[in-house]
Amino acid sequence: xxxxxKILARASGKTRIQAGDVGFVSxxxxxxxxxxxxxxxxxxxxxxxxxxxxxxxxxxxRVWIAEDHFVPAADKVSAENIMILSRWTKKYGIKKHFKYxxxxxxxxxxxSHEEAMVLPGEVYVAGDSHTNTTGxxxxxxxxxxxxxxxxxxxxxxxxLKVPETMLFEITGTKPDYLMAKDIILRIIGDIGxxxxxxxxxxxxxxxxxxxxxxxxxxxxxxxxxAGAKNGIIEPDAxxxxxxxxxxxxxxxxxxxxxxxxxSELLTYEIDKLEPTVAKPFSPGNVSAARELQEIEIDKxxxxxxxxxxxxxxxxxxxxxxxxxxxxxxxxxxxAQSIYIKAVREGLASVFLEAGVVIGPxxxxxxxxxxxxxxxxxxxxxxxxxxxFPGRMGHVKSKTYLASPMVAAASAVRGKITDxxxxx
Amino acid sequence: xxxxxxxxxxxxxxxxxxxxxxxxxxxxxxxxxxxPQKVSEGDFMVCGSNFGCGSSREHAPIALxxxxxxxxxxxxxxxxxxxxxxxxxxxxxxxxxxxTLGRIFDKDELEVDLNQNKILNLTRTESYVMMPFPKLVAKxxxxxxxxxxxxxxxx
Ligand code: SF4
Numbered sequence: 001x002x003x004x005x006k007i008l009a010r011a012s013g014k015t016r017i018q019a020g021d022v023g024f025v026s027x028x029x030x031x032x033x034x035x036x037x038x039x040x041x042x043x044x045x046x047x048x049x050x051x052x053x054x055x056x057x058x059x060x061x062r063v064w065i066a067e068d069h070f071v072p073a074a075d076k077v078s079a080e081n082i083m084i085l086s087r088w089t090k091k092y093g094i095k096k097h098f099k100y101x102x103x104x105x106x107x108x109x110x111x112s113h114e115e116a117m118v119l120p121g122e123v124y125v126a127g128d129s130h131t132n133t134t135g136x137x138x139x140x141x142x143x144x145x146x147x148x149x150x151x152x153x154x155x156x157x158x159x160l161k162v163p164e165t166m167l168f169e170i171t172g173t174k175p176d177y178l179m180a181k182d183i184i185l186r187i188i189g190d191i192g193x194x195x196x197x198x199x200x201x202x203x204x205x206x207x208x209x210x211x212x213x214x215x216x217x218x219x220x221x222x223x224x225x226a227g228a229k230n231g232i233i234e235p236d237a238x239x240x241x242x243x244x245x246x247x248x249x250x251x252x253x254x255x256x257x258x259x260x261x262x263s264e265l266l267t268y269e270i271d272k273l274e275p276t277v278a279k280p281f282s283p284g285n286v287s288a289a290r291e292l293q294e295i296e297i298d299k300x301x302x303x304x305x306x307x308x309x310x311x312x313x314x315x316x317x318x319x320x321x322x323x324x325x326x327x328x329x330x331x332x333x334x335a336q337s338i339y340i341k342a343v344r345e346g347l348a349s350v351f352l353e354a355g356v357v358i359g360p361x362x363x364x365x366x367x368x369x370x371x372x373x374x375x376x377x378x379x380x381x382x383x384x385x386x387x388f389p390g391r392m393g394h395v396k397s398k399t400y401l402a403s404p405m406v407a408a409a410s411a412v413r414g415k416i417t418d419x420x421x422x423x
Numbered sequence: 424x425x426x427x428x429x430x431x432x433x434x435x436x437x438x439x440x441x442x443x444x445x446x447x448x449x450x451x452x453x454x455x456x457x458x459p460q461k462v463s464e465g466d467f468m469v470c471g472s473n474f475g476c477g478s479s480r481e482h483a484p485i486a487l488x489x490x491x492x493x494x495x496x497x498x499x500x501x502x503x504x505x506x507x508x509x510x511x512x513x514x515x516x517x518x519x520x521x522x523t524l525g526r527i528f529d530k531d532e533l534e535v536d537l538n539q540n541k542i543l544n545l546t547r548t549e550s551y552v553m554m555p556f557p558k559l560v561a562k563x564x565x566x567x568x569x570x571x572x573x574x575x576x577x578x
Contacts, residue, residue, distance in 0.1 A: 022559050035438045039481055042441050043511075047570055070439055077439045129479040129503055145481035145507035151569050159559055159569075193426060194473035198502050227476060229502055282426070367478070368435035388430040388477060390453045 002165040003234050003256040004200040007140040010254065011123045019164040019263070024157045028122035028139075032149055033066045033108045036127025038081045039146035041088050044153065057092050058156040064096035064117055065089055066108035069363040071100035074370035106335025106361040109133040109305035112141075113217060114335050116243050119251035120235040125149070125158060130305055130385065132223045136216040137243070138235030138253055143224070163198055163229045164263035169205040172271040177419045179315065180211060180218035181307065181383070181403035182276040183268065188226050189278070189286030191266075196228035199263065202256075203233050207270060213242040214311035221306045222385050225283040275418045277381075278401040281389050289406050292416040299380045300325070300411040301392070302404060303332035303359070304366040307383020310338045312404040317347040319408035319419060320354040326414035330372055332359040356411075368392050374399070381410040425471030427454070429504065432475065432483040446482050447489035464491035467535075469527050472497060474516070475504025481511060488513035494535055496542065496553075498524065509560055512568025517542070518554035526551065537564075 001009060001016070009017045011025040032040050048054050057063065065085055070078035082100070089097040096117070098105040104115065108126065111117060112134045118124040120138035125131065127149045134141035144158065152158050170183060201223040208216065216233050223231030233239075235253040243251075274288040302308060302316055313333060331351050333339040339361060342348045351358055364371035366384045374380055374393030380400070382392065387399035400416060409417035431453030433446060440446055451458035462468075468487070474497040475483060484507050487495070494515040495508070508516045517535060519542065527533070532545040540555045556564060566572040 022557050036479065036481075038441050043570065074439070081439055081441075127479060129477065131479075143479040143503055145479055145503060145511065147481065147511040147569055148506060151510070154570075159563075161557070193476060194499065194501070197473065197499060227473065227501055367438070368430075369438070370436075386430070386477065388428045388453075390434050391430050395453055 001257050002200070002202065002260040002262065003138070003254055004140055004165055004202070004230060004232055005162060005260070006254045006256060007121055007123060008160065008162050010121070011140070017162050019162050021162045022159065024159050025123055026157050027062070027125055027152050029062050029064070029118050029124045030149060030152050031064050031066060031108055031112065031117070031126035033068050033128060034071065034078070034081050034085060035069045036146060036149060037065060037085045037088070040127060040149045040153065041084060043146050043150040047150070054154070057153045060093045060095070063094050063153065064098070065094060066098050066111055067100045067105060068107045068361070069367060070369055071362050072360065104336050106338070107305045107363060109221065110309065110334035110338070113137060113213065114246070114337050116247035116249065119243065119249060120239060120253035121251055125152060129224050130221055132228060132231040133217055133221040133305055135223075135230050135232040136213065136220040138233060138239055140230055140232070142230045161198065163200040165200040165202050165260075166196055166264040166266065167262040168201060168203050169265065169267045170203060170207040170270060171205040171267065172207065172269045174207055174210070174270060177275060177405060178270065178273055179403040179405055180215040182273060183270060184219050184222040185276040185278050185283065185286050185401065186273060187268065188222065188284045189276070191226060193225060193282055193284040194227045196223060196226040199228055201226060201228045201231045203231070205267075208233060209236065211238070212311060213238060214309040217309065218306055222283065225385055275403060275406050277406060277416060278387060280387050280398040280400070283386060283401060289402065289416055289418040290421070292400070293418065293421065295379070295416045296414060297327055297379045297381050297400075297410060297416060299327055299374070299378060300329040300407050301365060301372065301380055301382040301384065302330065302407055303334070303364060304384040305334055306385040307404050307407070308332055308334040308338070310341050312383060313338065313342050313347050315404040316408040317350045319405060319412065319422065320356070321350050323354055323412050325355045325411040327411060329356045329411040330359055331356050332364060332371070333361050335361050365392050381407050381416060383407050426473045426476055427470055428477035429475055429480050429483045430477055433480060433486050438480060438482060440482070443485050443489040446486040450486040450490055459490055462490050462492060466492050467533050468492055468495045469524065470495060470497040471524065472499040472521070474500050476501035479503045479507075481507045484508040484511060484513040496523075496527070509563055510569035512571070515564065519551060523551040
């Protein structure tokens with residue numbers, strides 16, 4: 001069995017399962033945020049209105065809450081949603097509610113690893129499609145909607161179809177101008193945005209083994225853009241030391257069997273891979289950054305669960321140090337802890353001196369919600385993960401998805417730029 | 424049209440809204456702002472593959488079902504949209520064959536026969552196959568959604 005199959009087998013109390021099986025599995029952790037949370041709470045209260053009483057939820061210690069999409073409250077409705085969440089977590093005794101403006105908080109998929117909310121071998125479901133991100137820790141992590149999360153909150157389990165696994169072997173020697181973002185954009189460009197529908201995408205190979213956790217998280221984050229149910233990387237020494245810096249909690253990791261069956265095996269030799277950009281309006285519409293170097297841009301956005309982790313900000317700072325940006329540029333660290341580190345380690349002053357605005361951790365403009373959305377025809381290079389029409393603002397705005405290095409280099413030149421081409 | 428994503432079905436700024444009637448006013452706004460006026464109770468949508476890709480927002484099937492849409496016929500669906508539609512009991516995501524797409528036209532009158540896994544085109548007196556729902560999914564559909572589904576096996 002693959003790691004995904006083995007995790008789901010353990011969670012369903014079976015010794016053997018295989019891709020295609022449909023059944024219920026026990027959940028270890030569940031998360032909802034300020035967009036999915038009020039929707040879930042609505043499902044629960046409608047159920048209560050039918051005469052059922054919900055005095056307690058399944059396990060308050062396994063539930064956690066993030067405020068990320070519309071914080072700081074973008075308007076009255078968002079402010080009310082945040083209040084709805086606070087009242088609900090108080091009522092049901094949920095301690096892990098990361099509140100905006102109250103210590104650690106940030107984008108949900110960033111907190112899940114920064115705060116070690118999820119551990120290797122666990123089944124983690126959450127009310128957000130990029131839940132796949134957390135699979136980089138060696139967990140089964142998948143996104144669900146409101147009704148499904150409401151069901152988990154009541155019963156501690158959910159039905160799933162065991163996915164087939166596509167294995168991506170990433171090998172070779174990584175040039176220093178290349179980031180995980182370039183690799184995953186190339187993969188989505190090759191396989192297409194629905195190639196992994198209902199499937200797991202697993203990453204291995206020497207490049208993945210050598211990658212830091214922050215870089216691994218970029219790979220799994222964008223498996224959602226290929227339609228995958230989950231992205232996953234087998235836990236190893238990198239996982240262990242990453243988690244040990246953050247938690248004492250014990251866990252029992254799972255590895256796939258050596259004779260596991262994969263639906264596809266794709267090998268990527270990345271020595272010659274170029275910095276890669278996804279053009280509007282699909283994450284699969286990719287080109288080499290150099291082919292787009294004449295495109296003038298209006299703005300650079302460095303944010304989101306994909307592209308504002310600490311190492312993403314370090315990559316940006318390496319390029320911006322001693323330089324000035326030519327177009328409006330925003331950096332929104334993905335969590336308060338990352339923001340603090342950026343201040344302590346001098347990144348924040350590099351950004352400010354380069355002319356960049358630093359914003360509070362939030363999903364903000366990544367989903368076109370607030371805090372810097374795009375105007376009609378505005379062109380943005382962004383470290384986020386989606387560039388559908390209207391995703392970051394006006395339906396006629398244009399977003400080019402890129403690595404933090406490409407984004408920073410583009411900010412310096414005012415045009416889409418390969419990091420090798422800045423002087 | 425393929426790859427209709429949830430940002431098109433219900434754009435990001437409306438995610439803070441949870442009232443189905445309000446959401447319905449903005450359904451498909453990213454593609455056709457007039458869409459809500461063009462559909463009525465009992466309508467089906469016939470779409471290209473990978474319908475509903477993108478975010479996990481349950482707002483998408485809620486908005487469409489509030490407009491009266493009962494089923495979406497497409498060669499394939501993005502997985503979260505599919506689950507949300509079924510588990511929330513909003514509408515039926517029905518997988519059809521790619522070639523069926525070219526046989527159905529705007530305003531054709533359709534009927535779905537879940538017992539025989541068939542779609543009847545009353546206008547053209549034709550019928551097409553649909554992918555049967557997996558057993559568990561069919562039971563959830565019958566129950567009217569996951570919350571109402573109770574099964575001895577799963578306690
Ligand atoms: S940062 Fe963007 S992709 Fe990540 S959770 Fe927020 S809206 Fe979703």
